[in-house]
Amino acid sequence: MKLENKAFVITGGCGAIGGGAAKAILARGGIVVVLDVLESAAGEAKVRTYHPDRAYYFQTDIADVDKVSAALDLALKVIPKGSLFGGVHCAAIAPARPWTNKMKDSCADFSKVLKVNAYGTFVVDACIADAINSQYPDEGPYAVRVSEERGCIVNIASMVARPVPGRCLTYGPSKTCVLGISSAASDYLGPSAIRVNTVSPSIVASALMGDRTAYFEAEVEAAAIYPRRFAVVDEVVSAIVYLLENSMMNDFDFRIDGGWRGGTNWAAEKDPRSNAPALE
Template identity: 85%
Template sequence: MKLDNKAFIITGGCGAIGGATAKAILAKGGYVVVLDVLAPEVGAEKVKTYHPDRAFYFQVDISNLDQVESACDQALKVIPKGSLFGGVHCAAIAPSRPWTNKMKESAPHFAKVLNVNAYGTFVVDACIADAINSQYPDEGPFAPRVKEERGCIVNIASMVARPAPGRCLTYGPSKTCVLGIGSAAADYLGPSAIRVNSVSPSIVASALMGDRTAYFEAEVEAGAIYPRRFAVVDEIVVGVMYLLENSMMNDYDLRIDGGWRGGTNWAGPHDPRSNAPALE
């Protein structure tokens, strides 16, 4: 599947992975509609640096169904007619708190993270898929299965989705939900010829990391097979582009993690919980 003249909606498109993905699609001759939380004028100015004519911006809270649906409707108006072909869902949050042995203290964080990372993924995938299908005649709920590919959605999950380590008590399970949503959506959207895949990166240097660089470096050294380092944004984007362009890839989670097995590492001389600067 060639990306030339095809348009994609990218959530979190002002961030590291989302922004690099947008630029990669534009380099292939595509269009991008970026959804992010930056103020309209700030986001629009940033996105225009990606491309002055083929990149567009809308401010959106991905956990707000009405906002996402409205943004998808607006996207259909600014891109060439019939060109919407998919999306790359990168937006997520990872709040943290000090480590304690009281699991219930994470309940408020869990509710917030699920609302954005899990429910938001369902909302984004659903609205993008419906927008793609809106470009074609509506033949009802039991329409014949489509034979020609209509598009592809890629969700950014995480290597901590499977298994979810204790340090990622709320973030990890929220990304497990992302995998489940993507798998269910792939089957649901199969008759519409819309593929759904995910990419599960290991640690990528980004704003989500905060002041935890040293901790994560030690975790990668202890838990990754090879290479024992952070993933580079371009390595993640290559995976995303592969899933977009290869029409046989569907209901697949591409792990880009150096073989990292992410459970709590008890092999060292110190209690690993004391090393974690925060509980996600």
């Protein structure tokens, strides 16, 4: 499947991975509609640096189904008719708080991160899929299964989604939800010929890292198979592009993690938690 002349919605498209995915799609002749939280003028200015004509921006809240649906309605009006083909869902949050032995201290964070990372994924996938299908005649709930591919959605999960280490007490389970949502969506959208996959990176140097670099560097060195380093954005983006272009890839989790399975390294010389100023 070629990306040329096809439009894709990119959530978190002003960030590192989302921006990289947008640029990669544009480089292949595609069209991108970036959804992010930046104020409209700032977001529009940023995506114009990606491409002056084939990149659009709409400010939205991915955890608000009405706002995402409205953004998709606007997108369908600015892109060429019938061109919407899928999406890359990158938007997420990773809260940080001091280490504590009281698990209930993280309840508020868990509620917030589930709404954005888990519910937001369901909202984004649903709105994109419905927008894709709106380009075709509505044949009712039991329409004949489609044979010609209509699109592909790629969700960004995480290597800490399975297994979930304690340092990712709230973020990890939210990404486990992303895996489940993606698997369910791939089956649900199968009759519409819309594929759904995930990419699960290990640590990627980005704004989400905050001041936790030293902690993760020590954990990767101790537990990754090879390479024992952070992933770079281009490595994640190449996996996204592969999943978009390969029409046989469906209900697949593409791990970009150097074989690291993320358990806490209790064999370290000192308590590994002392390297981390925060708990996710």
